[in-house]
Amino acid sequence: MVIKPQYKLWTPGPVAVPRAYLKALDRELVYHREELFGKLLSAVVKRLQQIFVTNQPVYVLTSSGTGAMEAAVANLVSPGDRVIVTHAGKFGERWREINLRFGAYVDELARPYGEAIPPEELERKLKSNDATKCVFATMTETSTGVTNDIRAFGEICYRLNRILIVDAIAGLGVDELQMDAWHVDVVIGGSQKGFACPPGLAFIALSEKAWAQVEKCKNSRYYFDLRQYKKFAEKGQTPWTPAISLFYALDIALTRMTRRGIKKIWQEKAELASFVRRELEKRGYTLFPQRPSNALTVIRMPEGMDGTKIVDYCKQVRKVLLSNGQAELRGKIVRIGHMAPVTKAEMTRVLRYFDEACRRLSRRTV
């Protein structure tokens, strides 16, 4: 069956993939144990380091971002370890689930959906938890549109000698994050968000402090064993057969991104996001997140207005796919992803569609 989506993705990942990246997918495969793949891998890694702003090697896994999250837990947390998980949304909760599955005692620092985690609360919690080595956090919580103050988290964890592990999947390459300078020990990313590539590749980089912990870790791991990734990286390879075609698209995306420069991209994305927020507020809409990310905009539905219907209208009538809220937020918020390379004109059009949907549907329900 030939699948032809009748809409353009404005979801907060996967996002619409630029034509040039899609075109790159159809190249013949290079063999993954050949020197030529090694060159491709090393070019990709070098550019990923610029996006992570780190001198540490970045490892590319063939999996979704969740696979890289599991890699972090399985390589850093031993059964019976105490960990702190900060969460205020669906993806923060995923850190809790994975940790529980891998045998950790989880101490939670939770806030209601839509809020950010106050760094001072993290500090307080750490000071009363001497036995806790690992702290899990979410940079950009896609389920609520919040971005956490990772810089402050990093400063605290560094000062108190803890290992900070950050799910940066949804915000990497969009929201500012400086892995080394901010003392973030583990950063995780995925191909289908700020990189605007098809899903299927995940990224992970570790500080030396984190690597020392990996060597001591006693959890079961094989496919996601980072020691294997490290070993094979030395010969320009991945331990298991990688999704070669997806590397072709990633390579182009990274070339464009690094040519532009990550600082410039952060700035442009910040400008775009505040433009979106301004436009929405001008039209009387309320934003949901307390500390909004630049990767997506999350709008709180006015009383009596069903977000599900708004998303449906935009999809059916205007052929753009926005995202509904998940679980208890279903119908209560609408999420628009703008982590991909998008112009202000495209953005304006999508906002007009959203506004049109709200007006038409509110008229109907009155």
Next chain:
Amino acid sequence: MVIKPQYKLWTPGPVAVPRAYLKALDRELVYHREELFGKLLSAVVKRLQQIFVTNQPVYVLTSSGTGAMEAAVANLVSPGDRVIVTHAGKFGERWREINLRFGAYVDELARPYGEAIPPEELERKLKSNDATKCVFATMTETSTGVTNDIRAFGEICYRLNRILIVDAIAGLGVDELQMDAWHVDVVIGGSQKGFACPPGLAFIALSEKAWAQVEKCKNSRYYFDLRQYKKFAEKGQTPWTPAISLFYALDIALTRMTRRGIKKIWQEKAELASFVRRELEKRGYTLFPQRPSNALTVIRMPEGMDGTKIVDYCKQVRKVLLSNGQAELRGKIVRIGHMAPVTKAEMTRVLRYFDEACRRLSRRTV
């Protein structure tokens, strides 16, 4: 950097991907939580069932085949369990490694590289191991070119009430395998072998007996938790974001394969493989495997002839990439993959190149 491989893959996976499959990769992404993806997934699963010859659902993981191997172990083997691992090559040994990592006591039934595992030995071992529930086997051992008698293994394990888990990655869709009729409890496959798709997707199907074991299993798993795959399959989804683009290629490959019919493909592949073996033997070459697979042909290098140089010659001069032996077999064997859709004419050309390389290089060393 634009990677343009200067050779055609004749490696035993990844294999050269037909142009039409590559072309399918560049389609716009469908959103993986949308009904349209559900349709694609269900079409793919229905056709995979025909290739597996099973009524059980097949789950598609975003990972290499090794990920599906880990899924089998992590979902079926609890720490402290006794398992039997049969092996006579690198991929059989991988079953041992994964089982050890996940806390199993491994009882090995090993044969030298190039040999198959005698089913009667497996039966003997099982009869003296009452506590062993799971038996791990390799259908097509890519490192040696051997195919094991999975039908006999299935009969034995069924009779003795054990769970038979088969790595069929390299042979699925090429060497005959009838999951249900042969009583194979778990079958694992990968996109980049007999399906001739790019790597990045892996497949796994389980019998009801195996599912009952999954429910009891106490190992750590999250990304590869098959209970999640089962749950999400009910709504036409995968638990984590899948490598959507790769599904497009797989869909075309499966459409072609099922249109042709799996029995016909097995027969054609068997004919092609015996043609290759005949041609080689006619020219005086010796085959390495005792019980050769139809997915690849492995040639034992004559005394004094270095397989590494043969592979190099074919790559440099004739632009075809064959495979060397791995580890202790390096230089001692040459492996040619023919699991992809290839014609007899293409095959003949590759064999001529191989023969040419052997003649020229032996002349040089004389």
